[in-house]
Amino acid sequence: MSHRHGAGLLDRALLGGALLAGGALLAGCGSSGPPTVEFTSAAGTMRTGPAQYCDIAVTECANHPDAVIKLAVPAGQPLMIKVPTELAAAPWHVVFSYRAANGGSVDGRSPVFAPNQRSDYQLILPDPTDQLLTAQVQQFGGGSPTADPGGEVSFPIRGSWVLATS
Template sequence: MHRGLKTLLAGAGVVLAAGCAAPSEPQVTFYSHGRSVEVAPAQYCNPNGEKCTGSPDAVGKLRVPDGSPLQISVPGKVSETPWQVVFLYRGANGQELDGRSPVFTPNERHAYTLELPPDGVHLEHVEVQQFSAVLTPGADGGVDFGIGGSWVLNVEQQ
């Protein structure tokens, strides 16, 4: 029994060592007015939309003054696939509005500067979305690409 325990522990050590050598999940950096935050993925899947990891609690927080741009930097693992930025903001009348960047093609860019549309006053929520190769029927006919990666930022109030 003692020998079996040694074998089990030795095997566990190999598994732990292999787990430590695994590549880390890509981080997205959000920057505004001299402060930045690196955010882990809320969801991160392989290109086929499988083997997903991440944490729904992985939400960054950053203060972005009203009317100020937000700079977003993505690593190569994100920029080598199609990706976009979606966001929620408040208009001058307090109404909640949403917007999105264009979809960036693979290797087109590693960064994006988000500036609110002319009707926007206060940025509230930002999400970087990485598309996967998974296709689903679209509500309006065509097809929709699945989201394989997601990085979330909540904007703190001033």
């Protein structure tokens, strides 16, 4: 009888270890990756992960060029952008390019949104005939700012979520 009891303890110990290992695997599989951003235009809604994402210190980065999404944004129509709480917890902004009525390409950017200030942005181009080319949500990281030769200061970008119009 004691042999059976000892085997039962061993079986329970092995089962407990297997459950712990399985729990660790599930926790690893369930851990969330980088946040996703939602882009909505008159043509529909798409979500994507970052095309580039770095650690908080912006020292180690991973590139994901396949994360760039294509979505039609008709001229004169807004682009709605929604970011999740974990992205909005740090400063972020939207940089974009569009083709103006004269055919020239114009670059622009939204204001920088302070941490936890907002989680959405509506991009409206200046003229109804302007055609959006790209829009990019950029989250700032914790690295040190740098200055270019002209003295303009830039802050490190932790992550970048990219939409290219189709």
